Amino acid sequence: xxxxxxxxxxxxxxxxxxxxxxxxxxxxxxxxxxxxxxxxxxxxxxxxxxxxxxxxxxxxxxxxxxxxxxxxxxxxxxxxxxxxxxxxxxxxxxxxxxxxxxxxxxxxxxxx
Amino acid sequence: xxxxxxxxxxxxxxxxxxxxxxxxxxxxxxxxxxxxxxxxxxxxxxxxxxxxxxxxxxxxxxxxxxxxxxxxxxxxxxxxxxxxxxxxxxxxxxxxxxxxxxxxxxxxxxxxxx
Numbered sequence: 001x002x003x004x005x006x007x008x009x010x011x012x013x014x015x016x017x018x019x020x021x022x023x024x025x026x027x028x029x030x031x032x033x034x035x036x037x038x039x040x041x042x043x044x045x046x047x048x049x050x051x052x053x054x055x056x057x058x059x060x061x062x063x064x065x066x067x068x069x070x071x072x073x074x075x076x077x078x079x080x081x082x083x084x085x086x087x088x089x090x091x092x093x094x095x096x097x098x099x100x101x102x103x104x105x106x107x108x109x110x111x112x
Numbered sequence: 113x114x115x116x117x118x119x120x121x122x123x124x125x126x127x128x129x130x131x132x133x134x135x136x137x138x139x140x141x142x143x144x145x146x147x148x149x150x151x152x153x154x155x156x157x158x159x160x161x162x163x164x165x166x167x168x169x170x171x172x173x174x175x176x177x178x179x180x181x182x183x184x185x186x187x188x189x190x191x192x193x194x195x196x197x198x199x200x201x202x203x204x205x206x207x208x209x210x211x212x213x214x215x216x217x218x219x220x221x222x223x224x225x226x
Contacts (some may be wrong), residue, residue, distance in 0.1 A: 092156075094212055101157040101158075
């Protein structure tokens with residue numbers, strides 16, 4: 001157990017729908033990162049939050065949004081889902097050693 | 113922008129064989145370099161890291177040396193085991209220029225046969 005908790009582990013939904021993925025970082029970690037892993041794109045950085053504030057943005061689609069709450073958990077919202085959004089979504093957190101990321105087990109999204 | 117390139121897989125080896133997975137990077141600053149491993153059905157785990165040139169990271173028999181002159185961070189292990197079968201990702205982080213995020217290579221799948 002890495003200490004980073006992601007829910008749900010698996011999610012199957014239909015095109016056009018909206019889903020929310022949740023991440024609880026390791027205790028004491030202030031930074032949360034979201035990554036998308038797909039066969040054709042590999043591991044793509046989506047977005048980073050630090051203590052509730054957006055810190056960096058990567059290849060995140062406009063249909064996707066995220067936030068980090070005062071208790072430091074984070075949610076990734078994916079809307080108007082398309083078949084191509086099917087992927088593993090990983091959350092990671094980091095603490096004082098900002099460049100050492102601890103990953104959760106991932107949420108596997110399947111869009112049918 | 114910064115990027116990481118790994119040798120393509122899959123790599124198939126017999127138990128006790130020598131392993132090398134090549135990794136090269138492009139970065140404008142002075143990044144830290146990492147190897148992460150992903151076992152089937154699991155998330156990524158940090159395997160080893162190096163934060164400056166000529167540093168050697170090591171863990172569980174794996175080693176990698178940060179070579180600034182060749183912009184490389186090749187992963188090696190002298191004798192692989194079946195339990196080493198996984199996908200290995202090389203990554204860099206440049207906190208000064210890129211914040212804390214990791215930029216990953218495409219991953220190299222390793223399969224070790226008994």
